Amino acid sequence: MAFDPELATRAWMATLNGAARAKSDAYFEGGYWLILWGALVAIAVDLVLLRFGWAAALSARVTRFTRRRGVQSWLFAIVYLLVTALMALPWTIYTRFFRERHYGLLNQDFAAWGSEQLLALTLSSLAVALLFTGIHAAIRRSPRGWWIGATAITIAGIAFFVAIAPLYVEPLFNKYVPLPDGPVRSAVLSMARANGVPADNVFLVDASRQTDRISANVAGLGGTTRIALNDNLMKQPADEIRAVMAHELGHYVLNHGPKMIIAFTLIVAVVFLVLSIALPWMLARFGPRWRVTSLDDPAILPIVSILVTIIGVLLTPATNTLIRTQEMEADRFGLNAARAPESFASIAMKLSQYRKIEPGPIEEALFFDHPSGHTRVLTAMRWKAEHLDQPDVR
Structure with missing residues (x-):
């Protein structure tokens, strides 16, 4: 009988059913609501700071503390980020600790989890405060065309972070050690050399102390490029590791x-172009009530945060589609490089333990930043159908 990709996909889908499927569906579908409720919590926190005059009072304090505009912006942003994180702490604890523990996706106790969250908050606050300082300087310099400079500053900051993260940020949270010599290391480096990836080592990450999720990446830019896989992936069969790394x-x-x-x-x-139009309107409409009436005032940050939060929610389908498209391209590349469609399907099913496996097409387009398990398995089975007569297909 001819190999039927659709029937093969249905057979794979049947391996995840009952309570396991209901659990993964419930976890992922709950995430849809978290997008909305998380945005509402963030907006509520900002409105409290503005409505009760706390943002204006903080701005007045930092203005009295120093006359240097850049320092004013940075100090305001640091305090603002710490205060908002504290106000949203109950929501953060529920969504990132209790909910993850409930679904069996977090291995840390509260103390270990909390210490990592504190470190992440410290680093992100310093980075975002520097970013806001640069953006606010662009606003003061060019009140009408500031969005161009703000875009350049933001993208430069993102590129810088992507470049340094593998070397200086990620090792603060996990231990990276060279993967010992063996079949996995040899296979990964062989695929890297064959495809022009400039890496001569593979690193193993101790992610299992935090979660049981399978993960790997090729991170960095230029000279900071690094291939890494976590110890959860290393527990899988060799061909599944090859499929993921490909x-x-x-x-x-x-x-x-x-x-x-x-x-x-x-x-x-x-986003910044929209902000350049909406921000003056917000200041004119609500600024007197909040005691924030000038773009020069660092207290515009909570207003910017509200607008960015709203825009971010509206752009979620677009950003998800952008990322999902690249993931599909990498899936096809991985199938051609590893040539192990059954192993690719197997690892896709394991990833579906915390991702809804068979969403509707609209649901997948709106909420999935990776292809669903069904899409990935079907892709692998279609690839297999086109290569059945080739002896190197594993």
């Missing part, structure tokens, strides 16, 4: 990093 190498070979930076440059430019 996918990750595909992101590099297909230039997804630079392409994503270009795409996000356009998105960020549109």
Whole structure:
């Protein structure tokens, strides 16, 4: 009988059923609501700061503390970010700790989880405060055309972070050690050399102390490029590891990093252009009530946050589609490089333990930033159908 990709896909789908499927569906579908409720929590926190005059009072304090505009912006942003994180702490604890523990996706106790969250908050606050300082300087320099400078500053900041993260940020949260010599290391480096990926080592990450999720990546830019896989992936069969790593190498070979930076440059430019129109309107309409009436005032940050939160929710389908498209391209590259469609399907089913496996087409388009398990398995089975007569297909 001829191999039927549709029937093969249905057979794979049947391996995840009952309570396991209901659990993964419930976890992922709950995430749809978290997008909305998370946005509402963030907006509510900003409105409290504005409505009760706390943002204006903080701005007055930092203005009295120093006359240097850049320092004023940075100090305001640091305090603002810490205060808003504290106000939203109950929501953060529920969504990132209790909910993850409930679904069996977090292995840390509260103390370990909390210490990592504190470190992440410290680093992100410093980075975002610097970013706001630069953007606010662009606003003061060019009240009408500031969105152009703000876009350049933001994209430069993102590119810088992508470049340094593998070397200086990620090791703060996990231990990276060279993968010992063996079949996995040899196979990954062989695929890397064959496809022009400039890496001579593979790193193993101790992610299992945090989660049981399978993960790998080819991160960095230029000289900071690094291939890494976590210890959860290392527990899988060799061909499944090859399938995952071939996918990750595909992101590099297909230039997804630079392409994503270009795409996000356009998105960020549109966001700042909208902000340049909406922000003066917000100040004119609500500024007197909030005691924030000038773009020079650092207290515009909570207003900017409200607008960015709203725009971000509205852009979710577009950004998801952008990322999902690249993931599909990397899937196809990975199938051609690893030539292990059954192993690719098997790992896709394992990833579906925390992703809804068979969403509707509209649901997948709106809420999935990766292809669904069904889409990935069907892709693998179609690839297999076209290569059945080739002896090197594993």
